[in-house]
Amino acid sequence: MLTENFLKGRRRRELSAEERQALESVLTPPVTLPKRRVVTVRGDVVSRSTFLISGFMCRYMDGADGQRQLVSVETPGDFVDLHGYPLQRLDHDIATISECQVAYAPHEKLTELIERFPHLGRLLWFSTLLDAAMHREWIFRLGRLDAVGRVAHMLCETYVRLDAVGLVENQSFAWPLTQQDLGEACGLTSVHVNRTLRVLREAGMVDVADRIVTVLDFGRLASTGEFKPDYLYFNDELRTP
Amino acid sequence: MLTENFLKGRRRRELSAEERQALESVLTPPVTLPKRRVVTVRGDVVSRSTFLISGFMCRYMDGADGQRQLVSVETPGDFVDLHGYPLQRLDHDIATISECQVAYAPHEKLTELIERFPHLGRLLWFSTLLDAAMHREWIFRLGRLDAVGRVAHMLCETYVRLDAVGLVENQSFAWPLTQQDLGEACGLTSVHVNRTLRVLREAGMVDVADRIVTVLDFGRLASTGEFKPDYLYFNDELRTP
């Protein structure tokens, strides 16, 4: 089941067997993309959307001086650029971070699908609004938290999202982002990210090393990052690890 | 026509007469809300969405220390909290800034509407993704621009959006946000917003006084704020004032 992680754990949003079957039927066979590959650039007209089966991708915008600002990190089970279906044209770039497995949903098939299954249409809509909710929290992070808070918040979000799709084991998860990437997500330089991670490590909250994140004290990490997971719309049991 | 400004000027997104008629028919009669009134708070379960006819509203999140971070400013023609329809529960607060006229769309009626007019459903979906696109640009603003750039970018966005619904006259528009509000949007203190506005005024780009914004040199303001209006998905003619 390619889409088994789609909306997994979202409160009252599980797909029916029939809906899932129908969704699977519009996807192309899976494809592997190499790491650090730009997939779509701002302005591209898109006629299909990318479902992420495994690996990490990101969406970002480029500044005038060539600096990147990540606007989201996509993890397995995410419909990366479903936004492109109603928008038709993308307002940001998309790239892989690690090697990824993806499958494509052609837009004309999505239209048929939604007309046949309006409820599934609402679920797809919902999934794009999860992105919007994460964007809002991202704005909060940049606007109101200091460096330690921003990184803590980001790591909490990732932890909870990956936990929902079974990618957390022993408080740890694989994390292909470099410190540079994390800085581009949090509006910080890689140098400062490095110092910030040291602070969090020395405080015993989290350890990031060798592309693996180990959360040692989720409670303290969450309160440092003012992380309240309601915006991820998970089932209650999942909401506070 | 209450909804005459809904999606106005968006490329190939105008509603058909029949669709507009149907949309109007689900709205309650207009209501007036006083300024600075909190309308919804984070966590509220919502069963209707608010269409903004006139006035300014905002969406925001509260930090632990009581600081607000605005995540969007809503202007006439916006479906303020249509996100609440697929999400059911809101992850942020909503308040008026100025006195506002609004009409409500009960969610059960929206469901009927969308099943009858799937294309209108896609337009409603599209309108929520415009918010997401603005959120992304907002992230870019906070993560990559300095104070002058952030304020410039925000003023450009507002100018273009208000222009599309006929609220710009002689390069000027009414602007009910205080410097404090603008700071809460841009992640700056009101003191620094004040100094930033002075810089922009002295550079001859824009003048903000008496709750009126006058854009004197849009081109320079846009380049200062790295403002590229494609993310607002307007018709081409509207894209560069």
Place this chain on the structure above:
DNA sequence: CGCGATATTGATATAGATCAACTAATGTGG
């Protein structure tokens, strides 16, 4: 007409950027 909210200006403090040097991984072609 007076009082709270908003705007303005100045002085000082600080978080994070920038610049620079070095180390440790990771990868690649011979």
Place this chain on the structure above:
DNA sequence: CCACATTAGTTGATCTATATCAATATCGCG
């Protein structure tokens, strides 16, 4: 499989944009 190149991470010194604190001015409203 090694030698070298490239990328990622680490640490220190200095600089700067913006916060913070403080005082005054002005506006808008009851």
